[in-house]
Amino acid sequence: MVTRASRRSPACAWRCPKWSSRASRPTFRCIRSCCWTIRSCAAARRSITSSSGWTSANRPRDSRYAQRLSLQPPTRACCNVLEALSFDAAADAAQRWADALLDAGALSVDVADSHAGTPAETPLYAEPGGSGTPFWPVSRLTALFNTAVDAEAALASAAAGLDESVPVHRRATISDIDWVRKSQAQFEPIRVTEQMWIVPSWREPVDTRAINIVLDPGLAFGTGSHPTTLLCLRWLAANVERGASVLDYGCGSGILAIAAAKLSAGAVTGVDVDPLAIAASRANAEANGVAAEFCSPDALPVYAVDIVVANILANPLELLAPLLAGRVRAEGRIVLSGILEPQADRVAAAYARWFNIAPWGSADGWTALAGVRYTG
Template identity: 50%
Template sequence: MAYQQITIAVNDHTAERLADALMAHGALSAAIEDAYAGTANEQAIFGEPGMPAEQIWQQSKVIALFDEHTDAAPVVAAAADDCNIAVPDYDTEYLPEQDWVRLTQAQFEPIQISERLWITPSWHEAPGGRAVNLQLDPGLAFGTGSHPTTRLCLQWLDRHLQGGEAVLDYGCGSGILAIAALKLGAGSAAGVDIDEQAIRASNDNAAQNDAPARFYLPDALPEGQFDVVVANILANPLRLLGGLLAERTKQGGHIVLSGILDEQIEEMSGIYSEWFDLSPAQTDEGWACLSGVKR
């Protein structure tokens, strides 16, 4: 089946109501995206314990999908009426019939992280020999190994884990770092995320990899300290979480921080040097990874 896709520019007060109204009037799907995605004005949305969370972008676009024979105009008009707004302008794009499963899978090839560490989707054959392979399919939760911040953290784990460590992945997303730590010899691994979907995805990925990692919402994480604490999130939550992450790190243990832009290295180093002796940052495509030892 071929489809038509319409894109409507909206503000933050309208986006969710309009997406819901489009679905109610016959859209096959309706998604909300940042209107500035891929530009310098892209707005990250996140939430952490004890800090306010942005719920939606200030300028968004609603992307709705219909079958090729649907007249979208009356649907948009009816949805706008439900939302008490003027009928908006929209762009239309026709999408030819394709094997969407094969097309999506073709975009995700095995990723080599280091000489021995690989991330492999389930529809590809795992590398042989001495390779350490993580089987991970792209999904709703962040973290498939393709982003520089994830690669930097995985490479750190590969270089520095000696075996038997207790590892905490704070902001676990897909669970990839906790799972990788176990595959690389850690004795135990736990993950924390504020998103229940991330917890579900992490548990699924751990089961797929036969990795006994445990994942928690922040308030459910048991008390205790860890030999290695990894936080691959964003600079703003990292600014606020320094004390919490330091408390969770054993004396002499390691902190690993990413989600930091090159220009934020000095600021983040200043914050975390209160608790840790930091090593020079590692960088990849404009992103940085800071690591250090707790005093």
């Protein structure tokens, strides 16, 4: 699985609070990021309907040309399509190109592995606590433009600002289609276990006798399709006892807390540092008709629970070990997910002081750890 770094211009920042200011542009989202608007490059990749061949623009780059390109890119009449330009850049140039394209009028810039889908593909995972933002040796940049902007001129303007030649690139036209319908068509009911399904609100349950978690894709992570979420759900389905108290730390969409409540847990609480996630979790819990509390870490009362589940990432899980251990009662249980298989040993070591912990299950290169709190 390969991470992608999508970057948005200030013009569309209002559509996603994750991109709230120009200052946030250096921020790169991990695999848990979501793009839900027509302005996302993810949508562009899925909706290319026609494209020309690769083109090369070897124009003279004298001072007059550079001065002309420093002006705003020329515009033309807007129509209901978008235009994408894609090209490859070295790792040390990818961020500079992304910034220059946004300054030249791009709605968003996506940075991906140029070799994705080939044996040369390189998985990269940026996560909290890591060192800097990783880039692929050869990165594929895709800039998305409104057709009111001359994309070719914008690319030339970006190149001039970087004192670079216009790169060999590819153009693609994106149709004006019903993006809501197209997005919804991608989400089918997900079978978690024999008796548990995740069902989008616009779909009918496959099995009305099963536990059906109604959940739509949104800004918060946790639609149930990712292996890390599925591992946690399967552990909960196999281990939650009636009346058990459950804490979902890093709740995202609230899916794990909702599942615990539907499995007849007692007091269920979800915690997240993102206010959007808390709001999404509350809305999802209401849609599912379950009672669960959601709050920020600062607002969480001091108490220990029967089960703590944390589906985050390896580095934060290591840092949170003392805090999460303190939230589990003696002989209570903890479940940790969001861990790549090579990271499992070091995460387990961070919790070994408090728990008898070991791998519980794996899927697609991800591992879930489960442990029991020592009594001492």
